Amino acid sequence: MAAALKDKAPTDPAALAKWRADEQAKERARRDKEKTEIGSLWSRRDFLGRLGWGGFGAFATIGLLAAVRSAFPRVLFLPPSKFSAGYPGDYVIGEVSEKFKQDFRTWIVRTKAGFYAIFAKCTHLGCTPRWLKTEQKFKCPCHGSGYYISGLNFEGPAPRPMDRFKISIGDDGQLIVDKSVLYEMQPGVDPNEQHPESILKA
Numbered sequence: 001m002a003a004a005l006k007d008k009a010p011t012d013p014a015a016l017a018k019w020r021a022d023e024q025a026k027e028r029a030r031r032d033k034e035k036t037e038i039g040s041l042w043s044r045r046d047f048l049g050r051l052g053w054g055g056f057g058a059f060a061t062i063g064l065l066a067a068v069r070s071a072f073p074r075v076l077f078l079p080p081s082k083f084s085a086g087y088p089g090d091y092v093i094g095e096v097s098e099k100f101k102q103d104f105r106t107w108i109v110r111t112k113a114g115f116y117a118i119f120a121k122c123t124h125l126g127c128t129p130r131w132l133k134t135e136q137k138f139k140c141p142c143h144g145s146g147y148y149i150s151g152l153n154f155e156g157p158a159p160r161p162m163d164r165f166k167i168s169i170g171d172d173g174q175l176i177v178d179k180s181v182l183y184e185m186q187p188g189v190d191p192n193e194q195h196p197e198s199i200l201k202a
């Protein structure tokens with residue numbers, strides 16, 4: 001290469017000086033170009049590296065949030081609103097009491113397992129269903145959703161069972177319904193199984 005360049009070099013001193021200056025400029029330009037190419041390669045690698053770590057960080061954060069969320073039961077705490085619902089002996093096993101439906105939008109149900117208080121609100125669009133005693137089911141008049149006595153949905157567009165309020169026994173022996181504690185039901189699982197704490201043992 002050097003010999004080839006030497007062959008091309010002019011013999012005239014002035015022309016030789018100019019030729020050398022041109023060759024040196026070409027060499028500098030070639031080196032600058034190489035540096036630029038190497039620099040852009042590394043910046044591409046940095047970008048990909050940051051992208052990878054960013055994705056990993058987001059994935060880890062989502063996993064952590066999901067773990068924290070699963071540590072808490074699906075219970076919503078609403079403003080305090082309690083009412084007395086009479087004595088346990090006022091209720092008959094296997095019956096749905098509509099006594100508190102109008103004022104508190106709540107059914108009190110007594111079964112062999114105990115008492116529970118259903119929030120009388122259809123989980124489709126929020127209408128108030130009716131209890132049909134002869135058919136032993138709750139029926140929503142708006143779009144026809146049906147629920148078993150447990151509140152589990154089985155027909156119509158309702159996406160999940162009806163929710164329940166907390167029910168307990170007060171100091172005076174009367175049933176207390178606490179509407180500030182709502183047991184929110186998820187789809188496809190019997191309410192008695194997903195929230196057994198919503199049942200007050202008789």
Ligand code: FES
Pocket residue numbers: 122123124125126127140141142143144145156157158
């Ligand atoms: S609101 Fe009850 S079925 Fe639509």
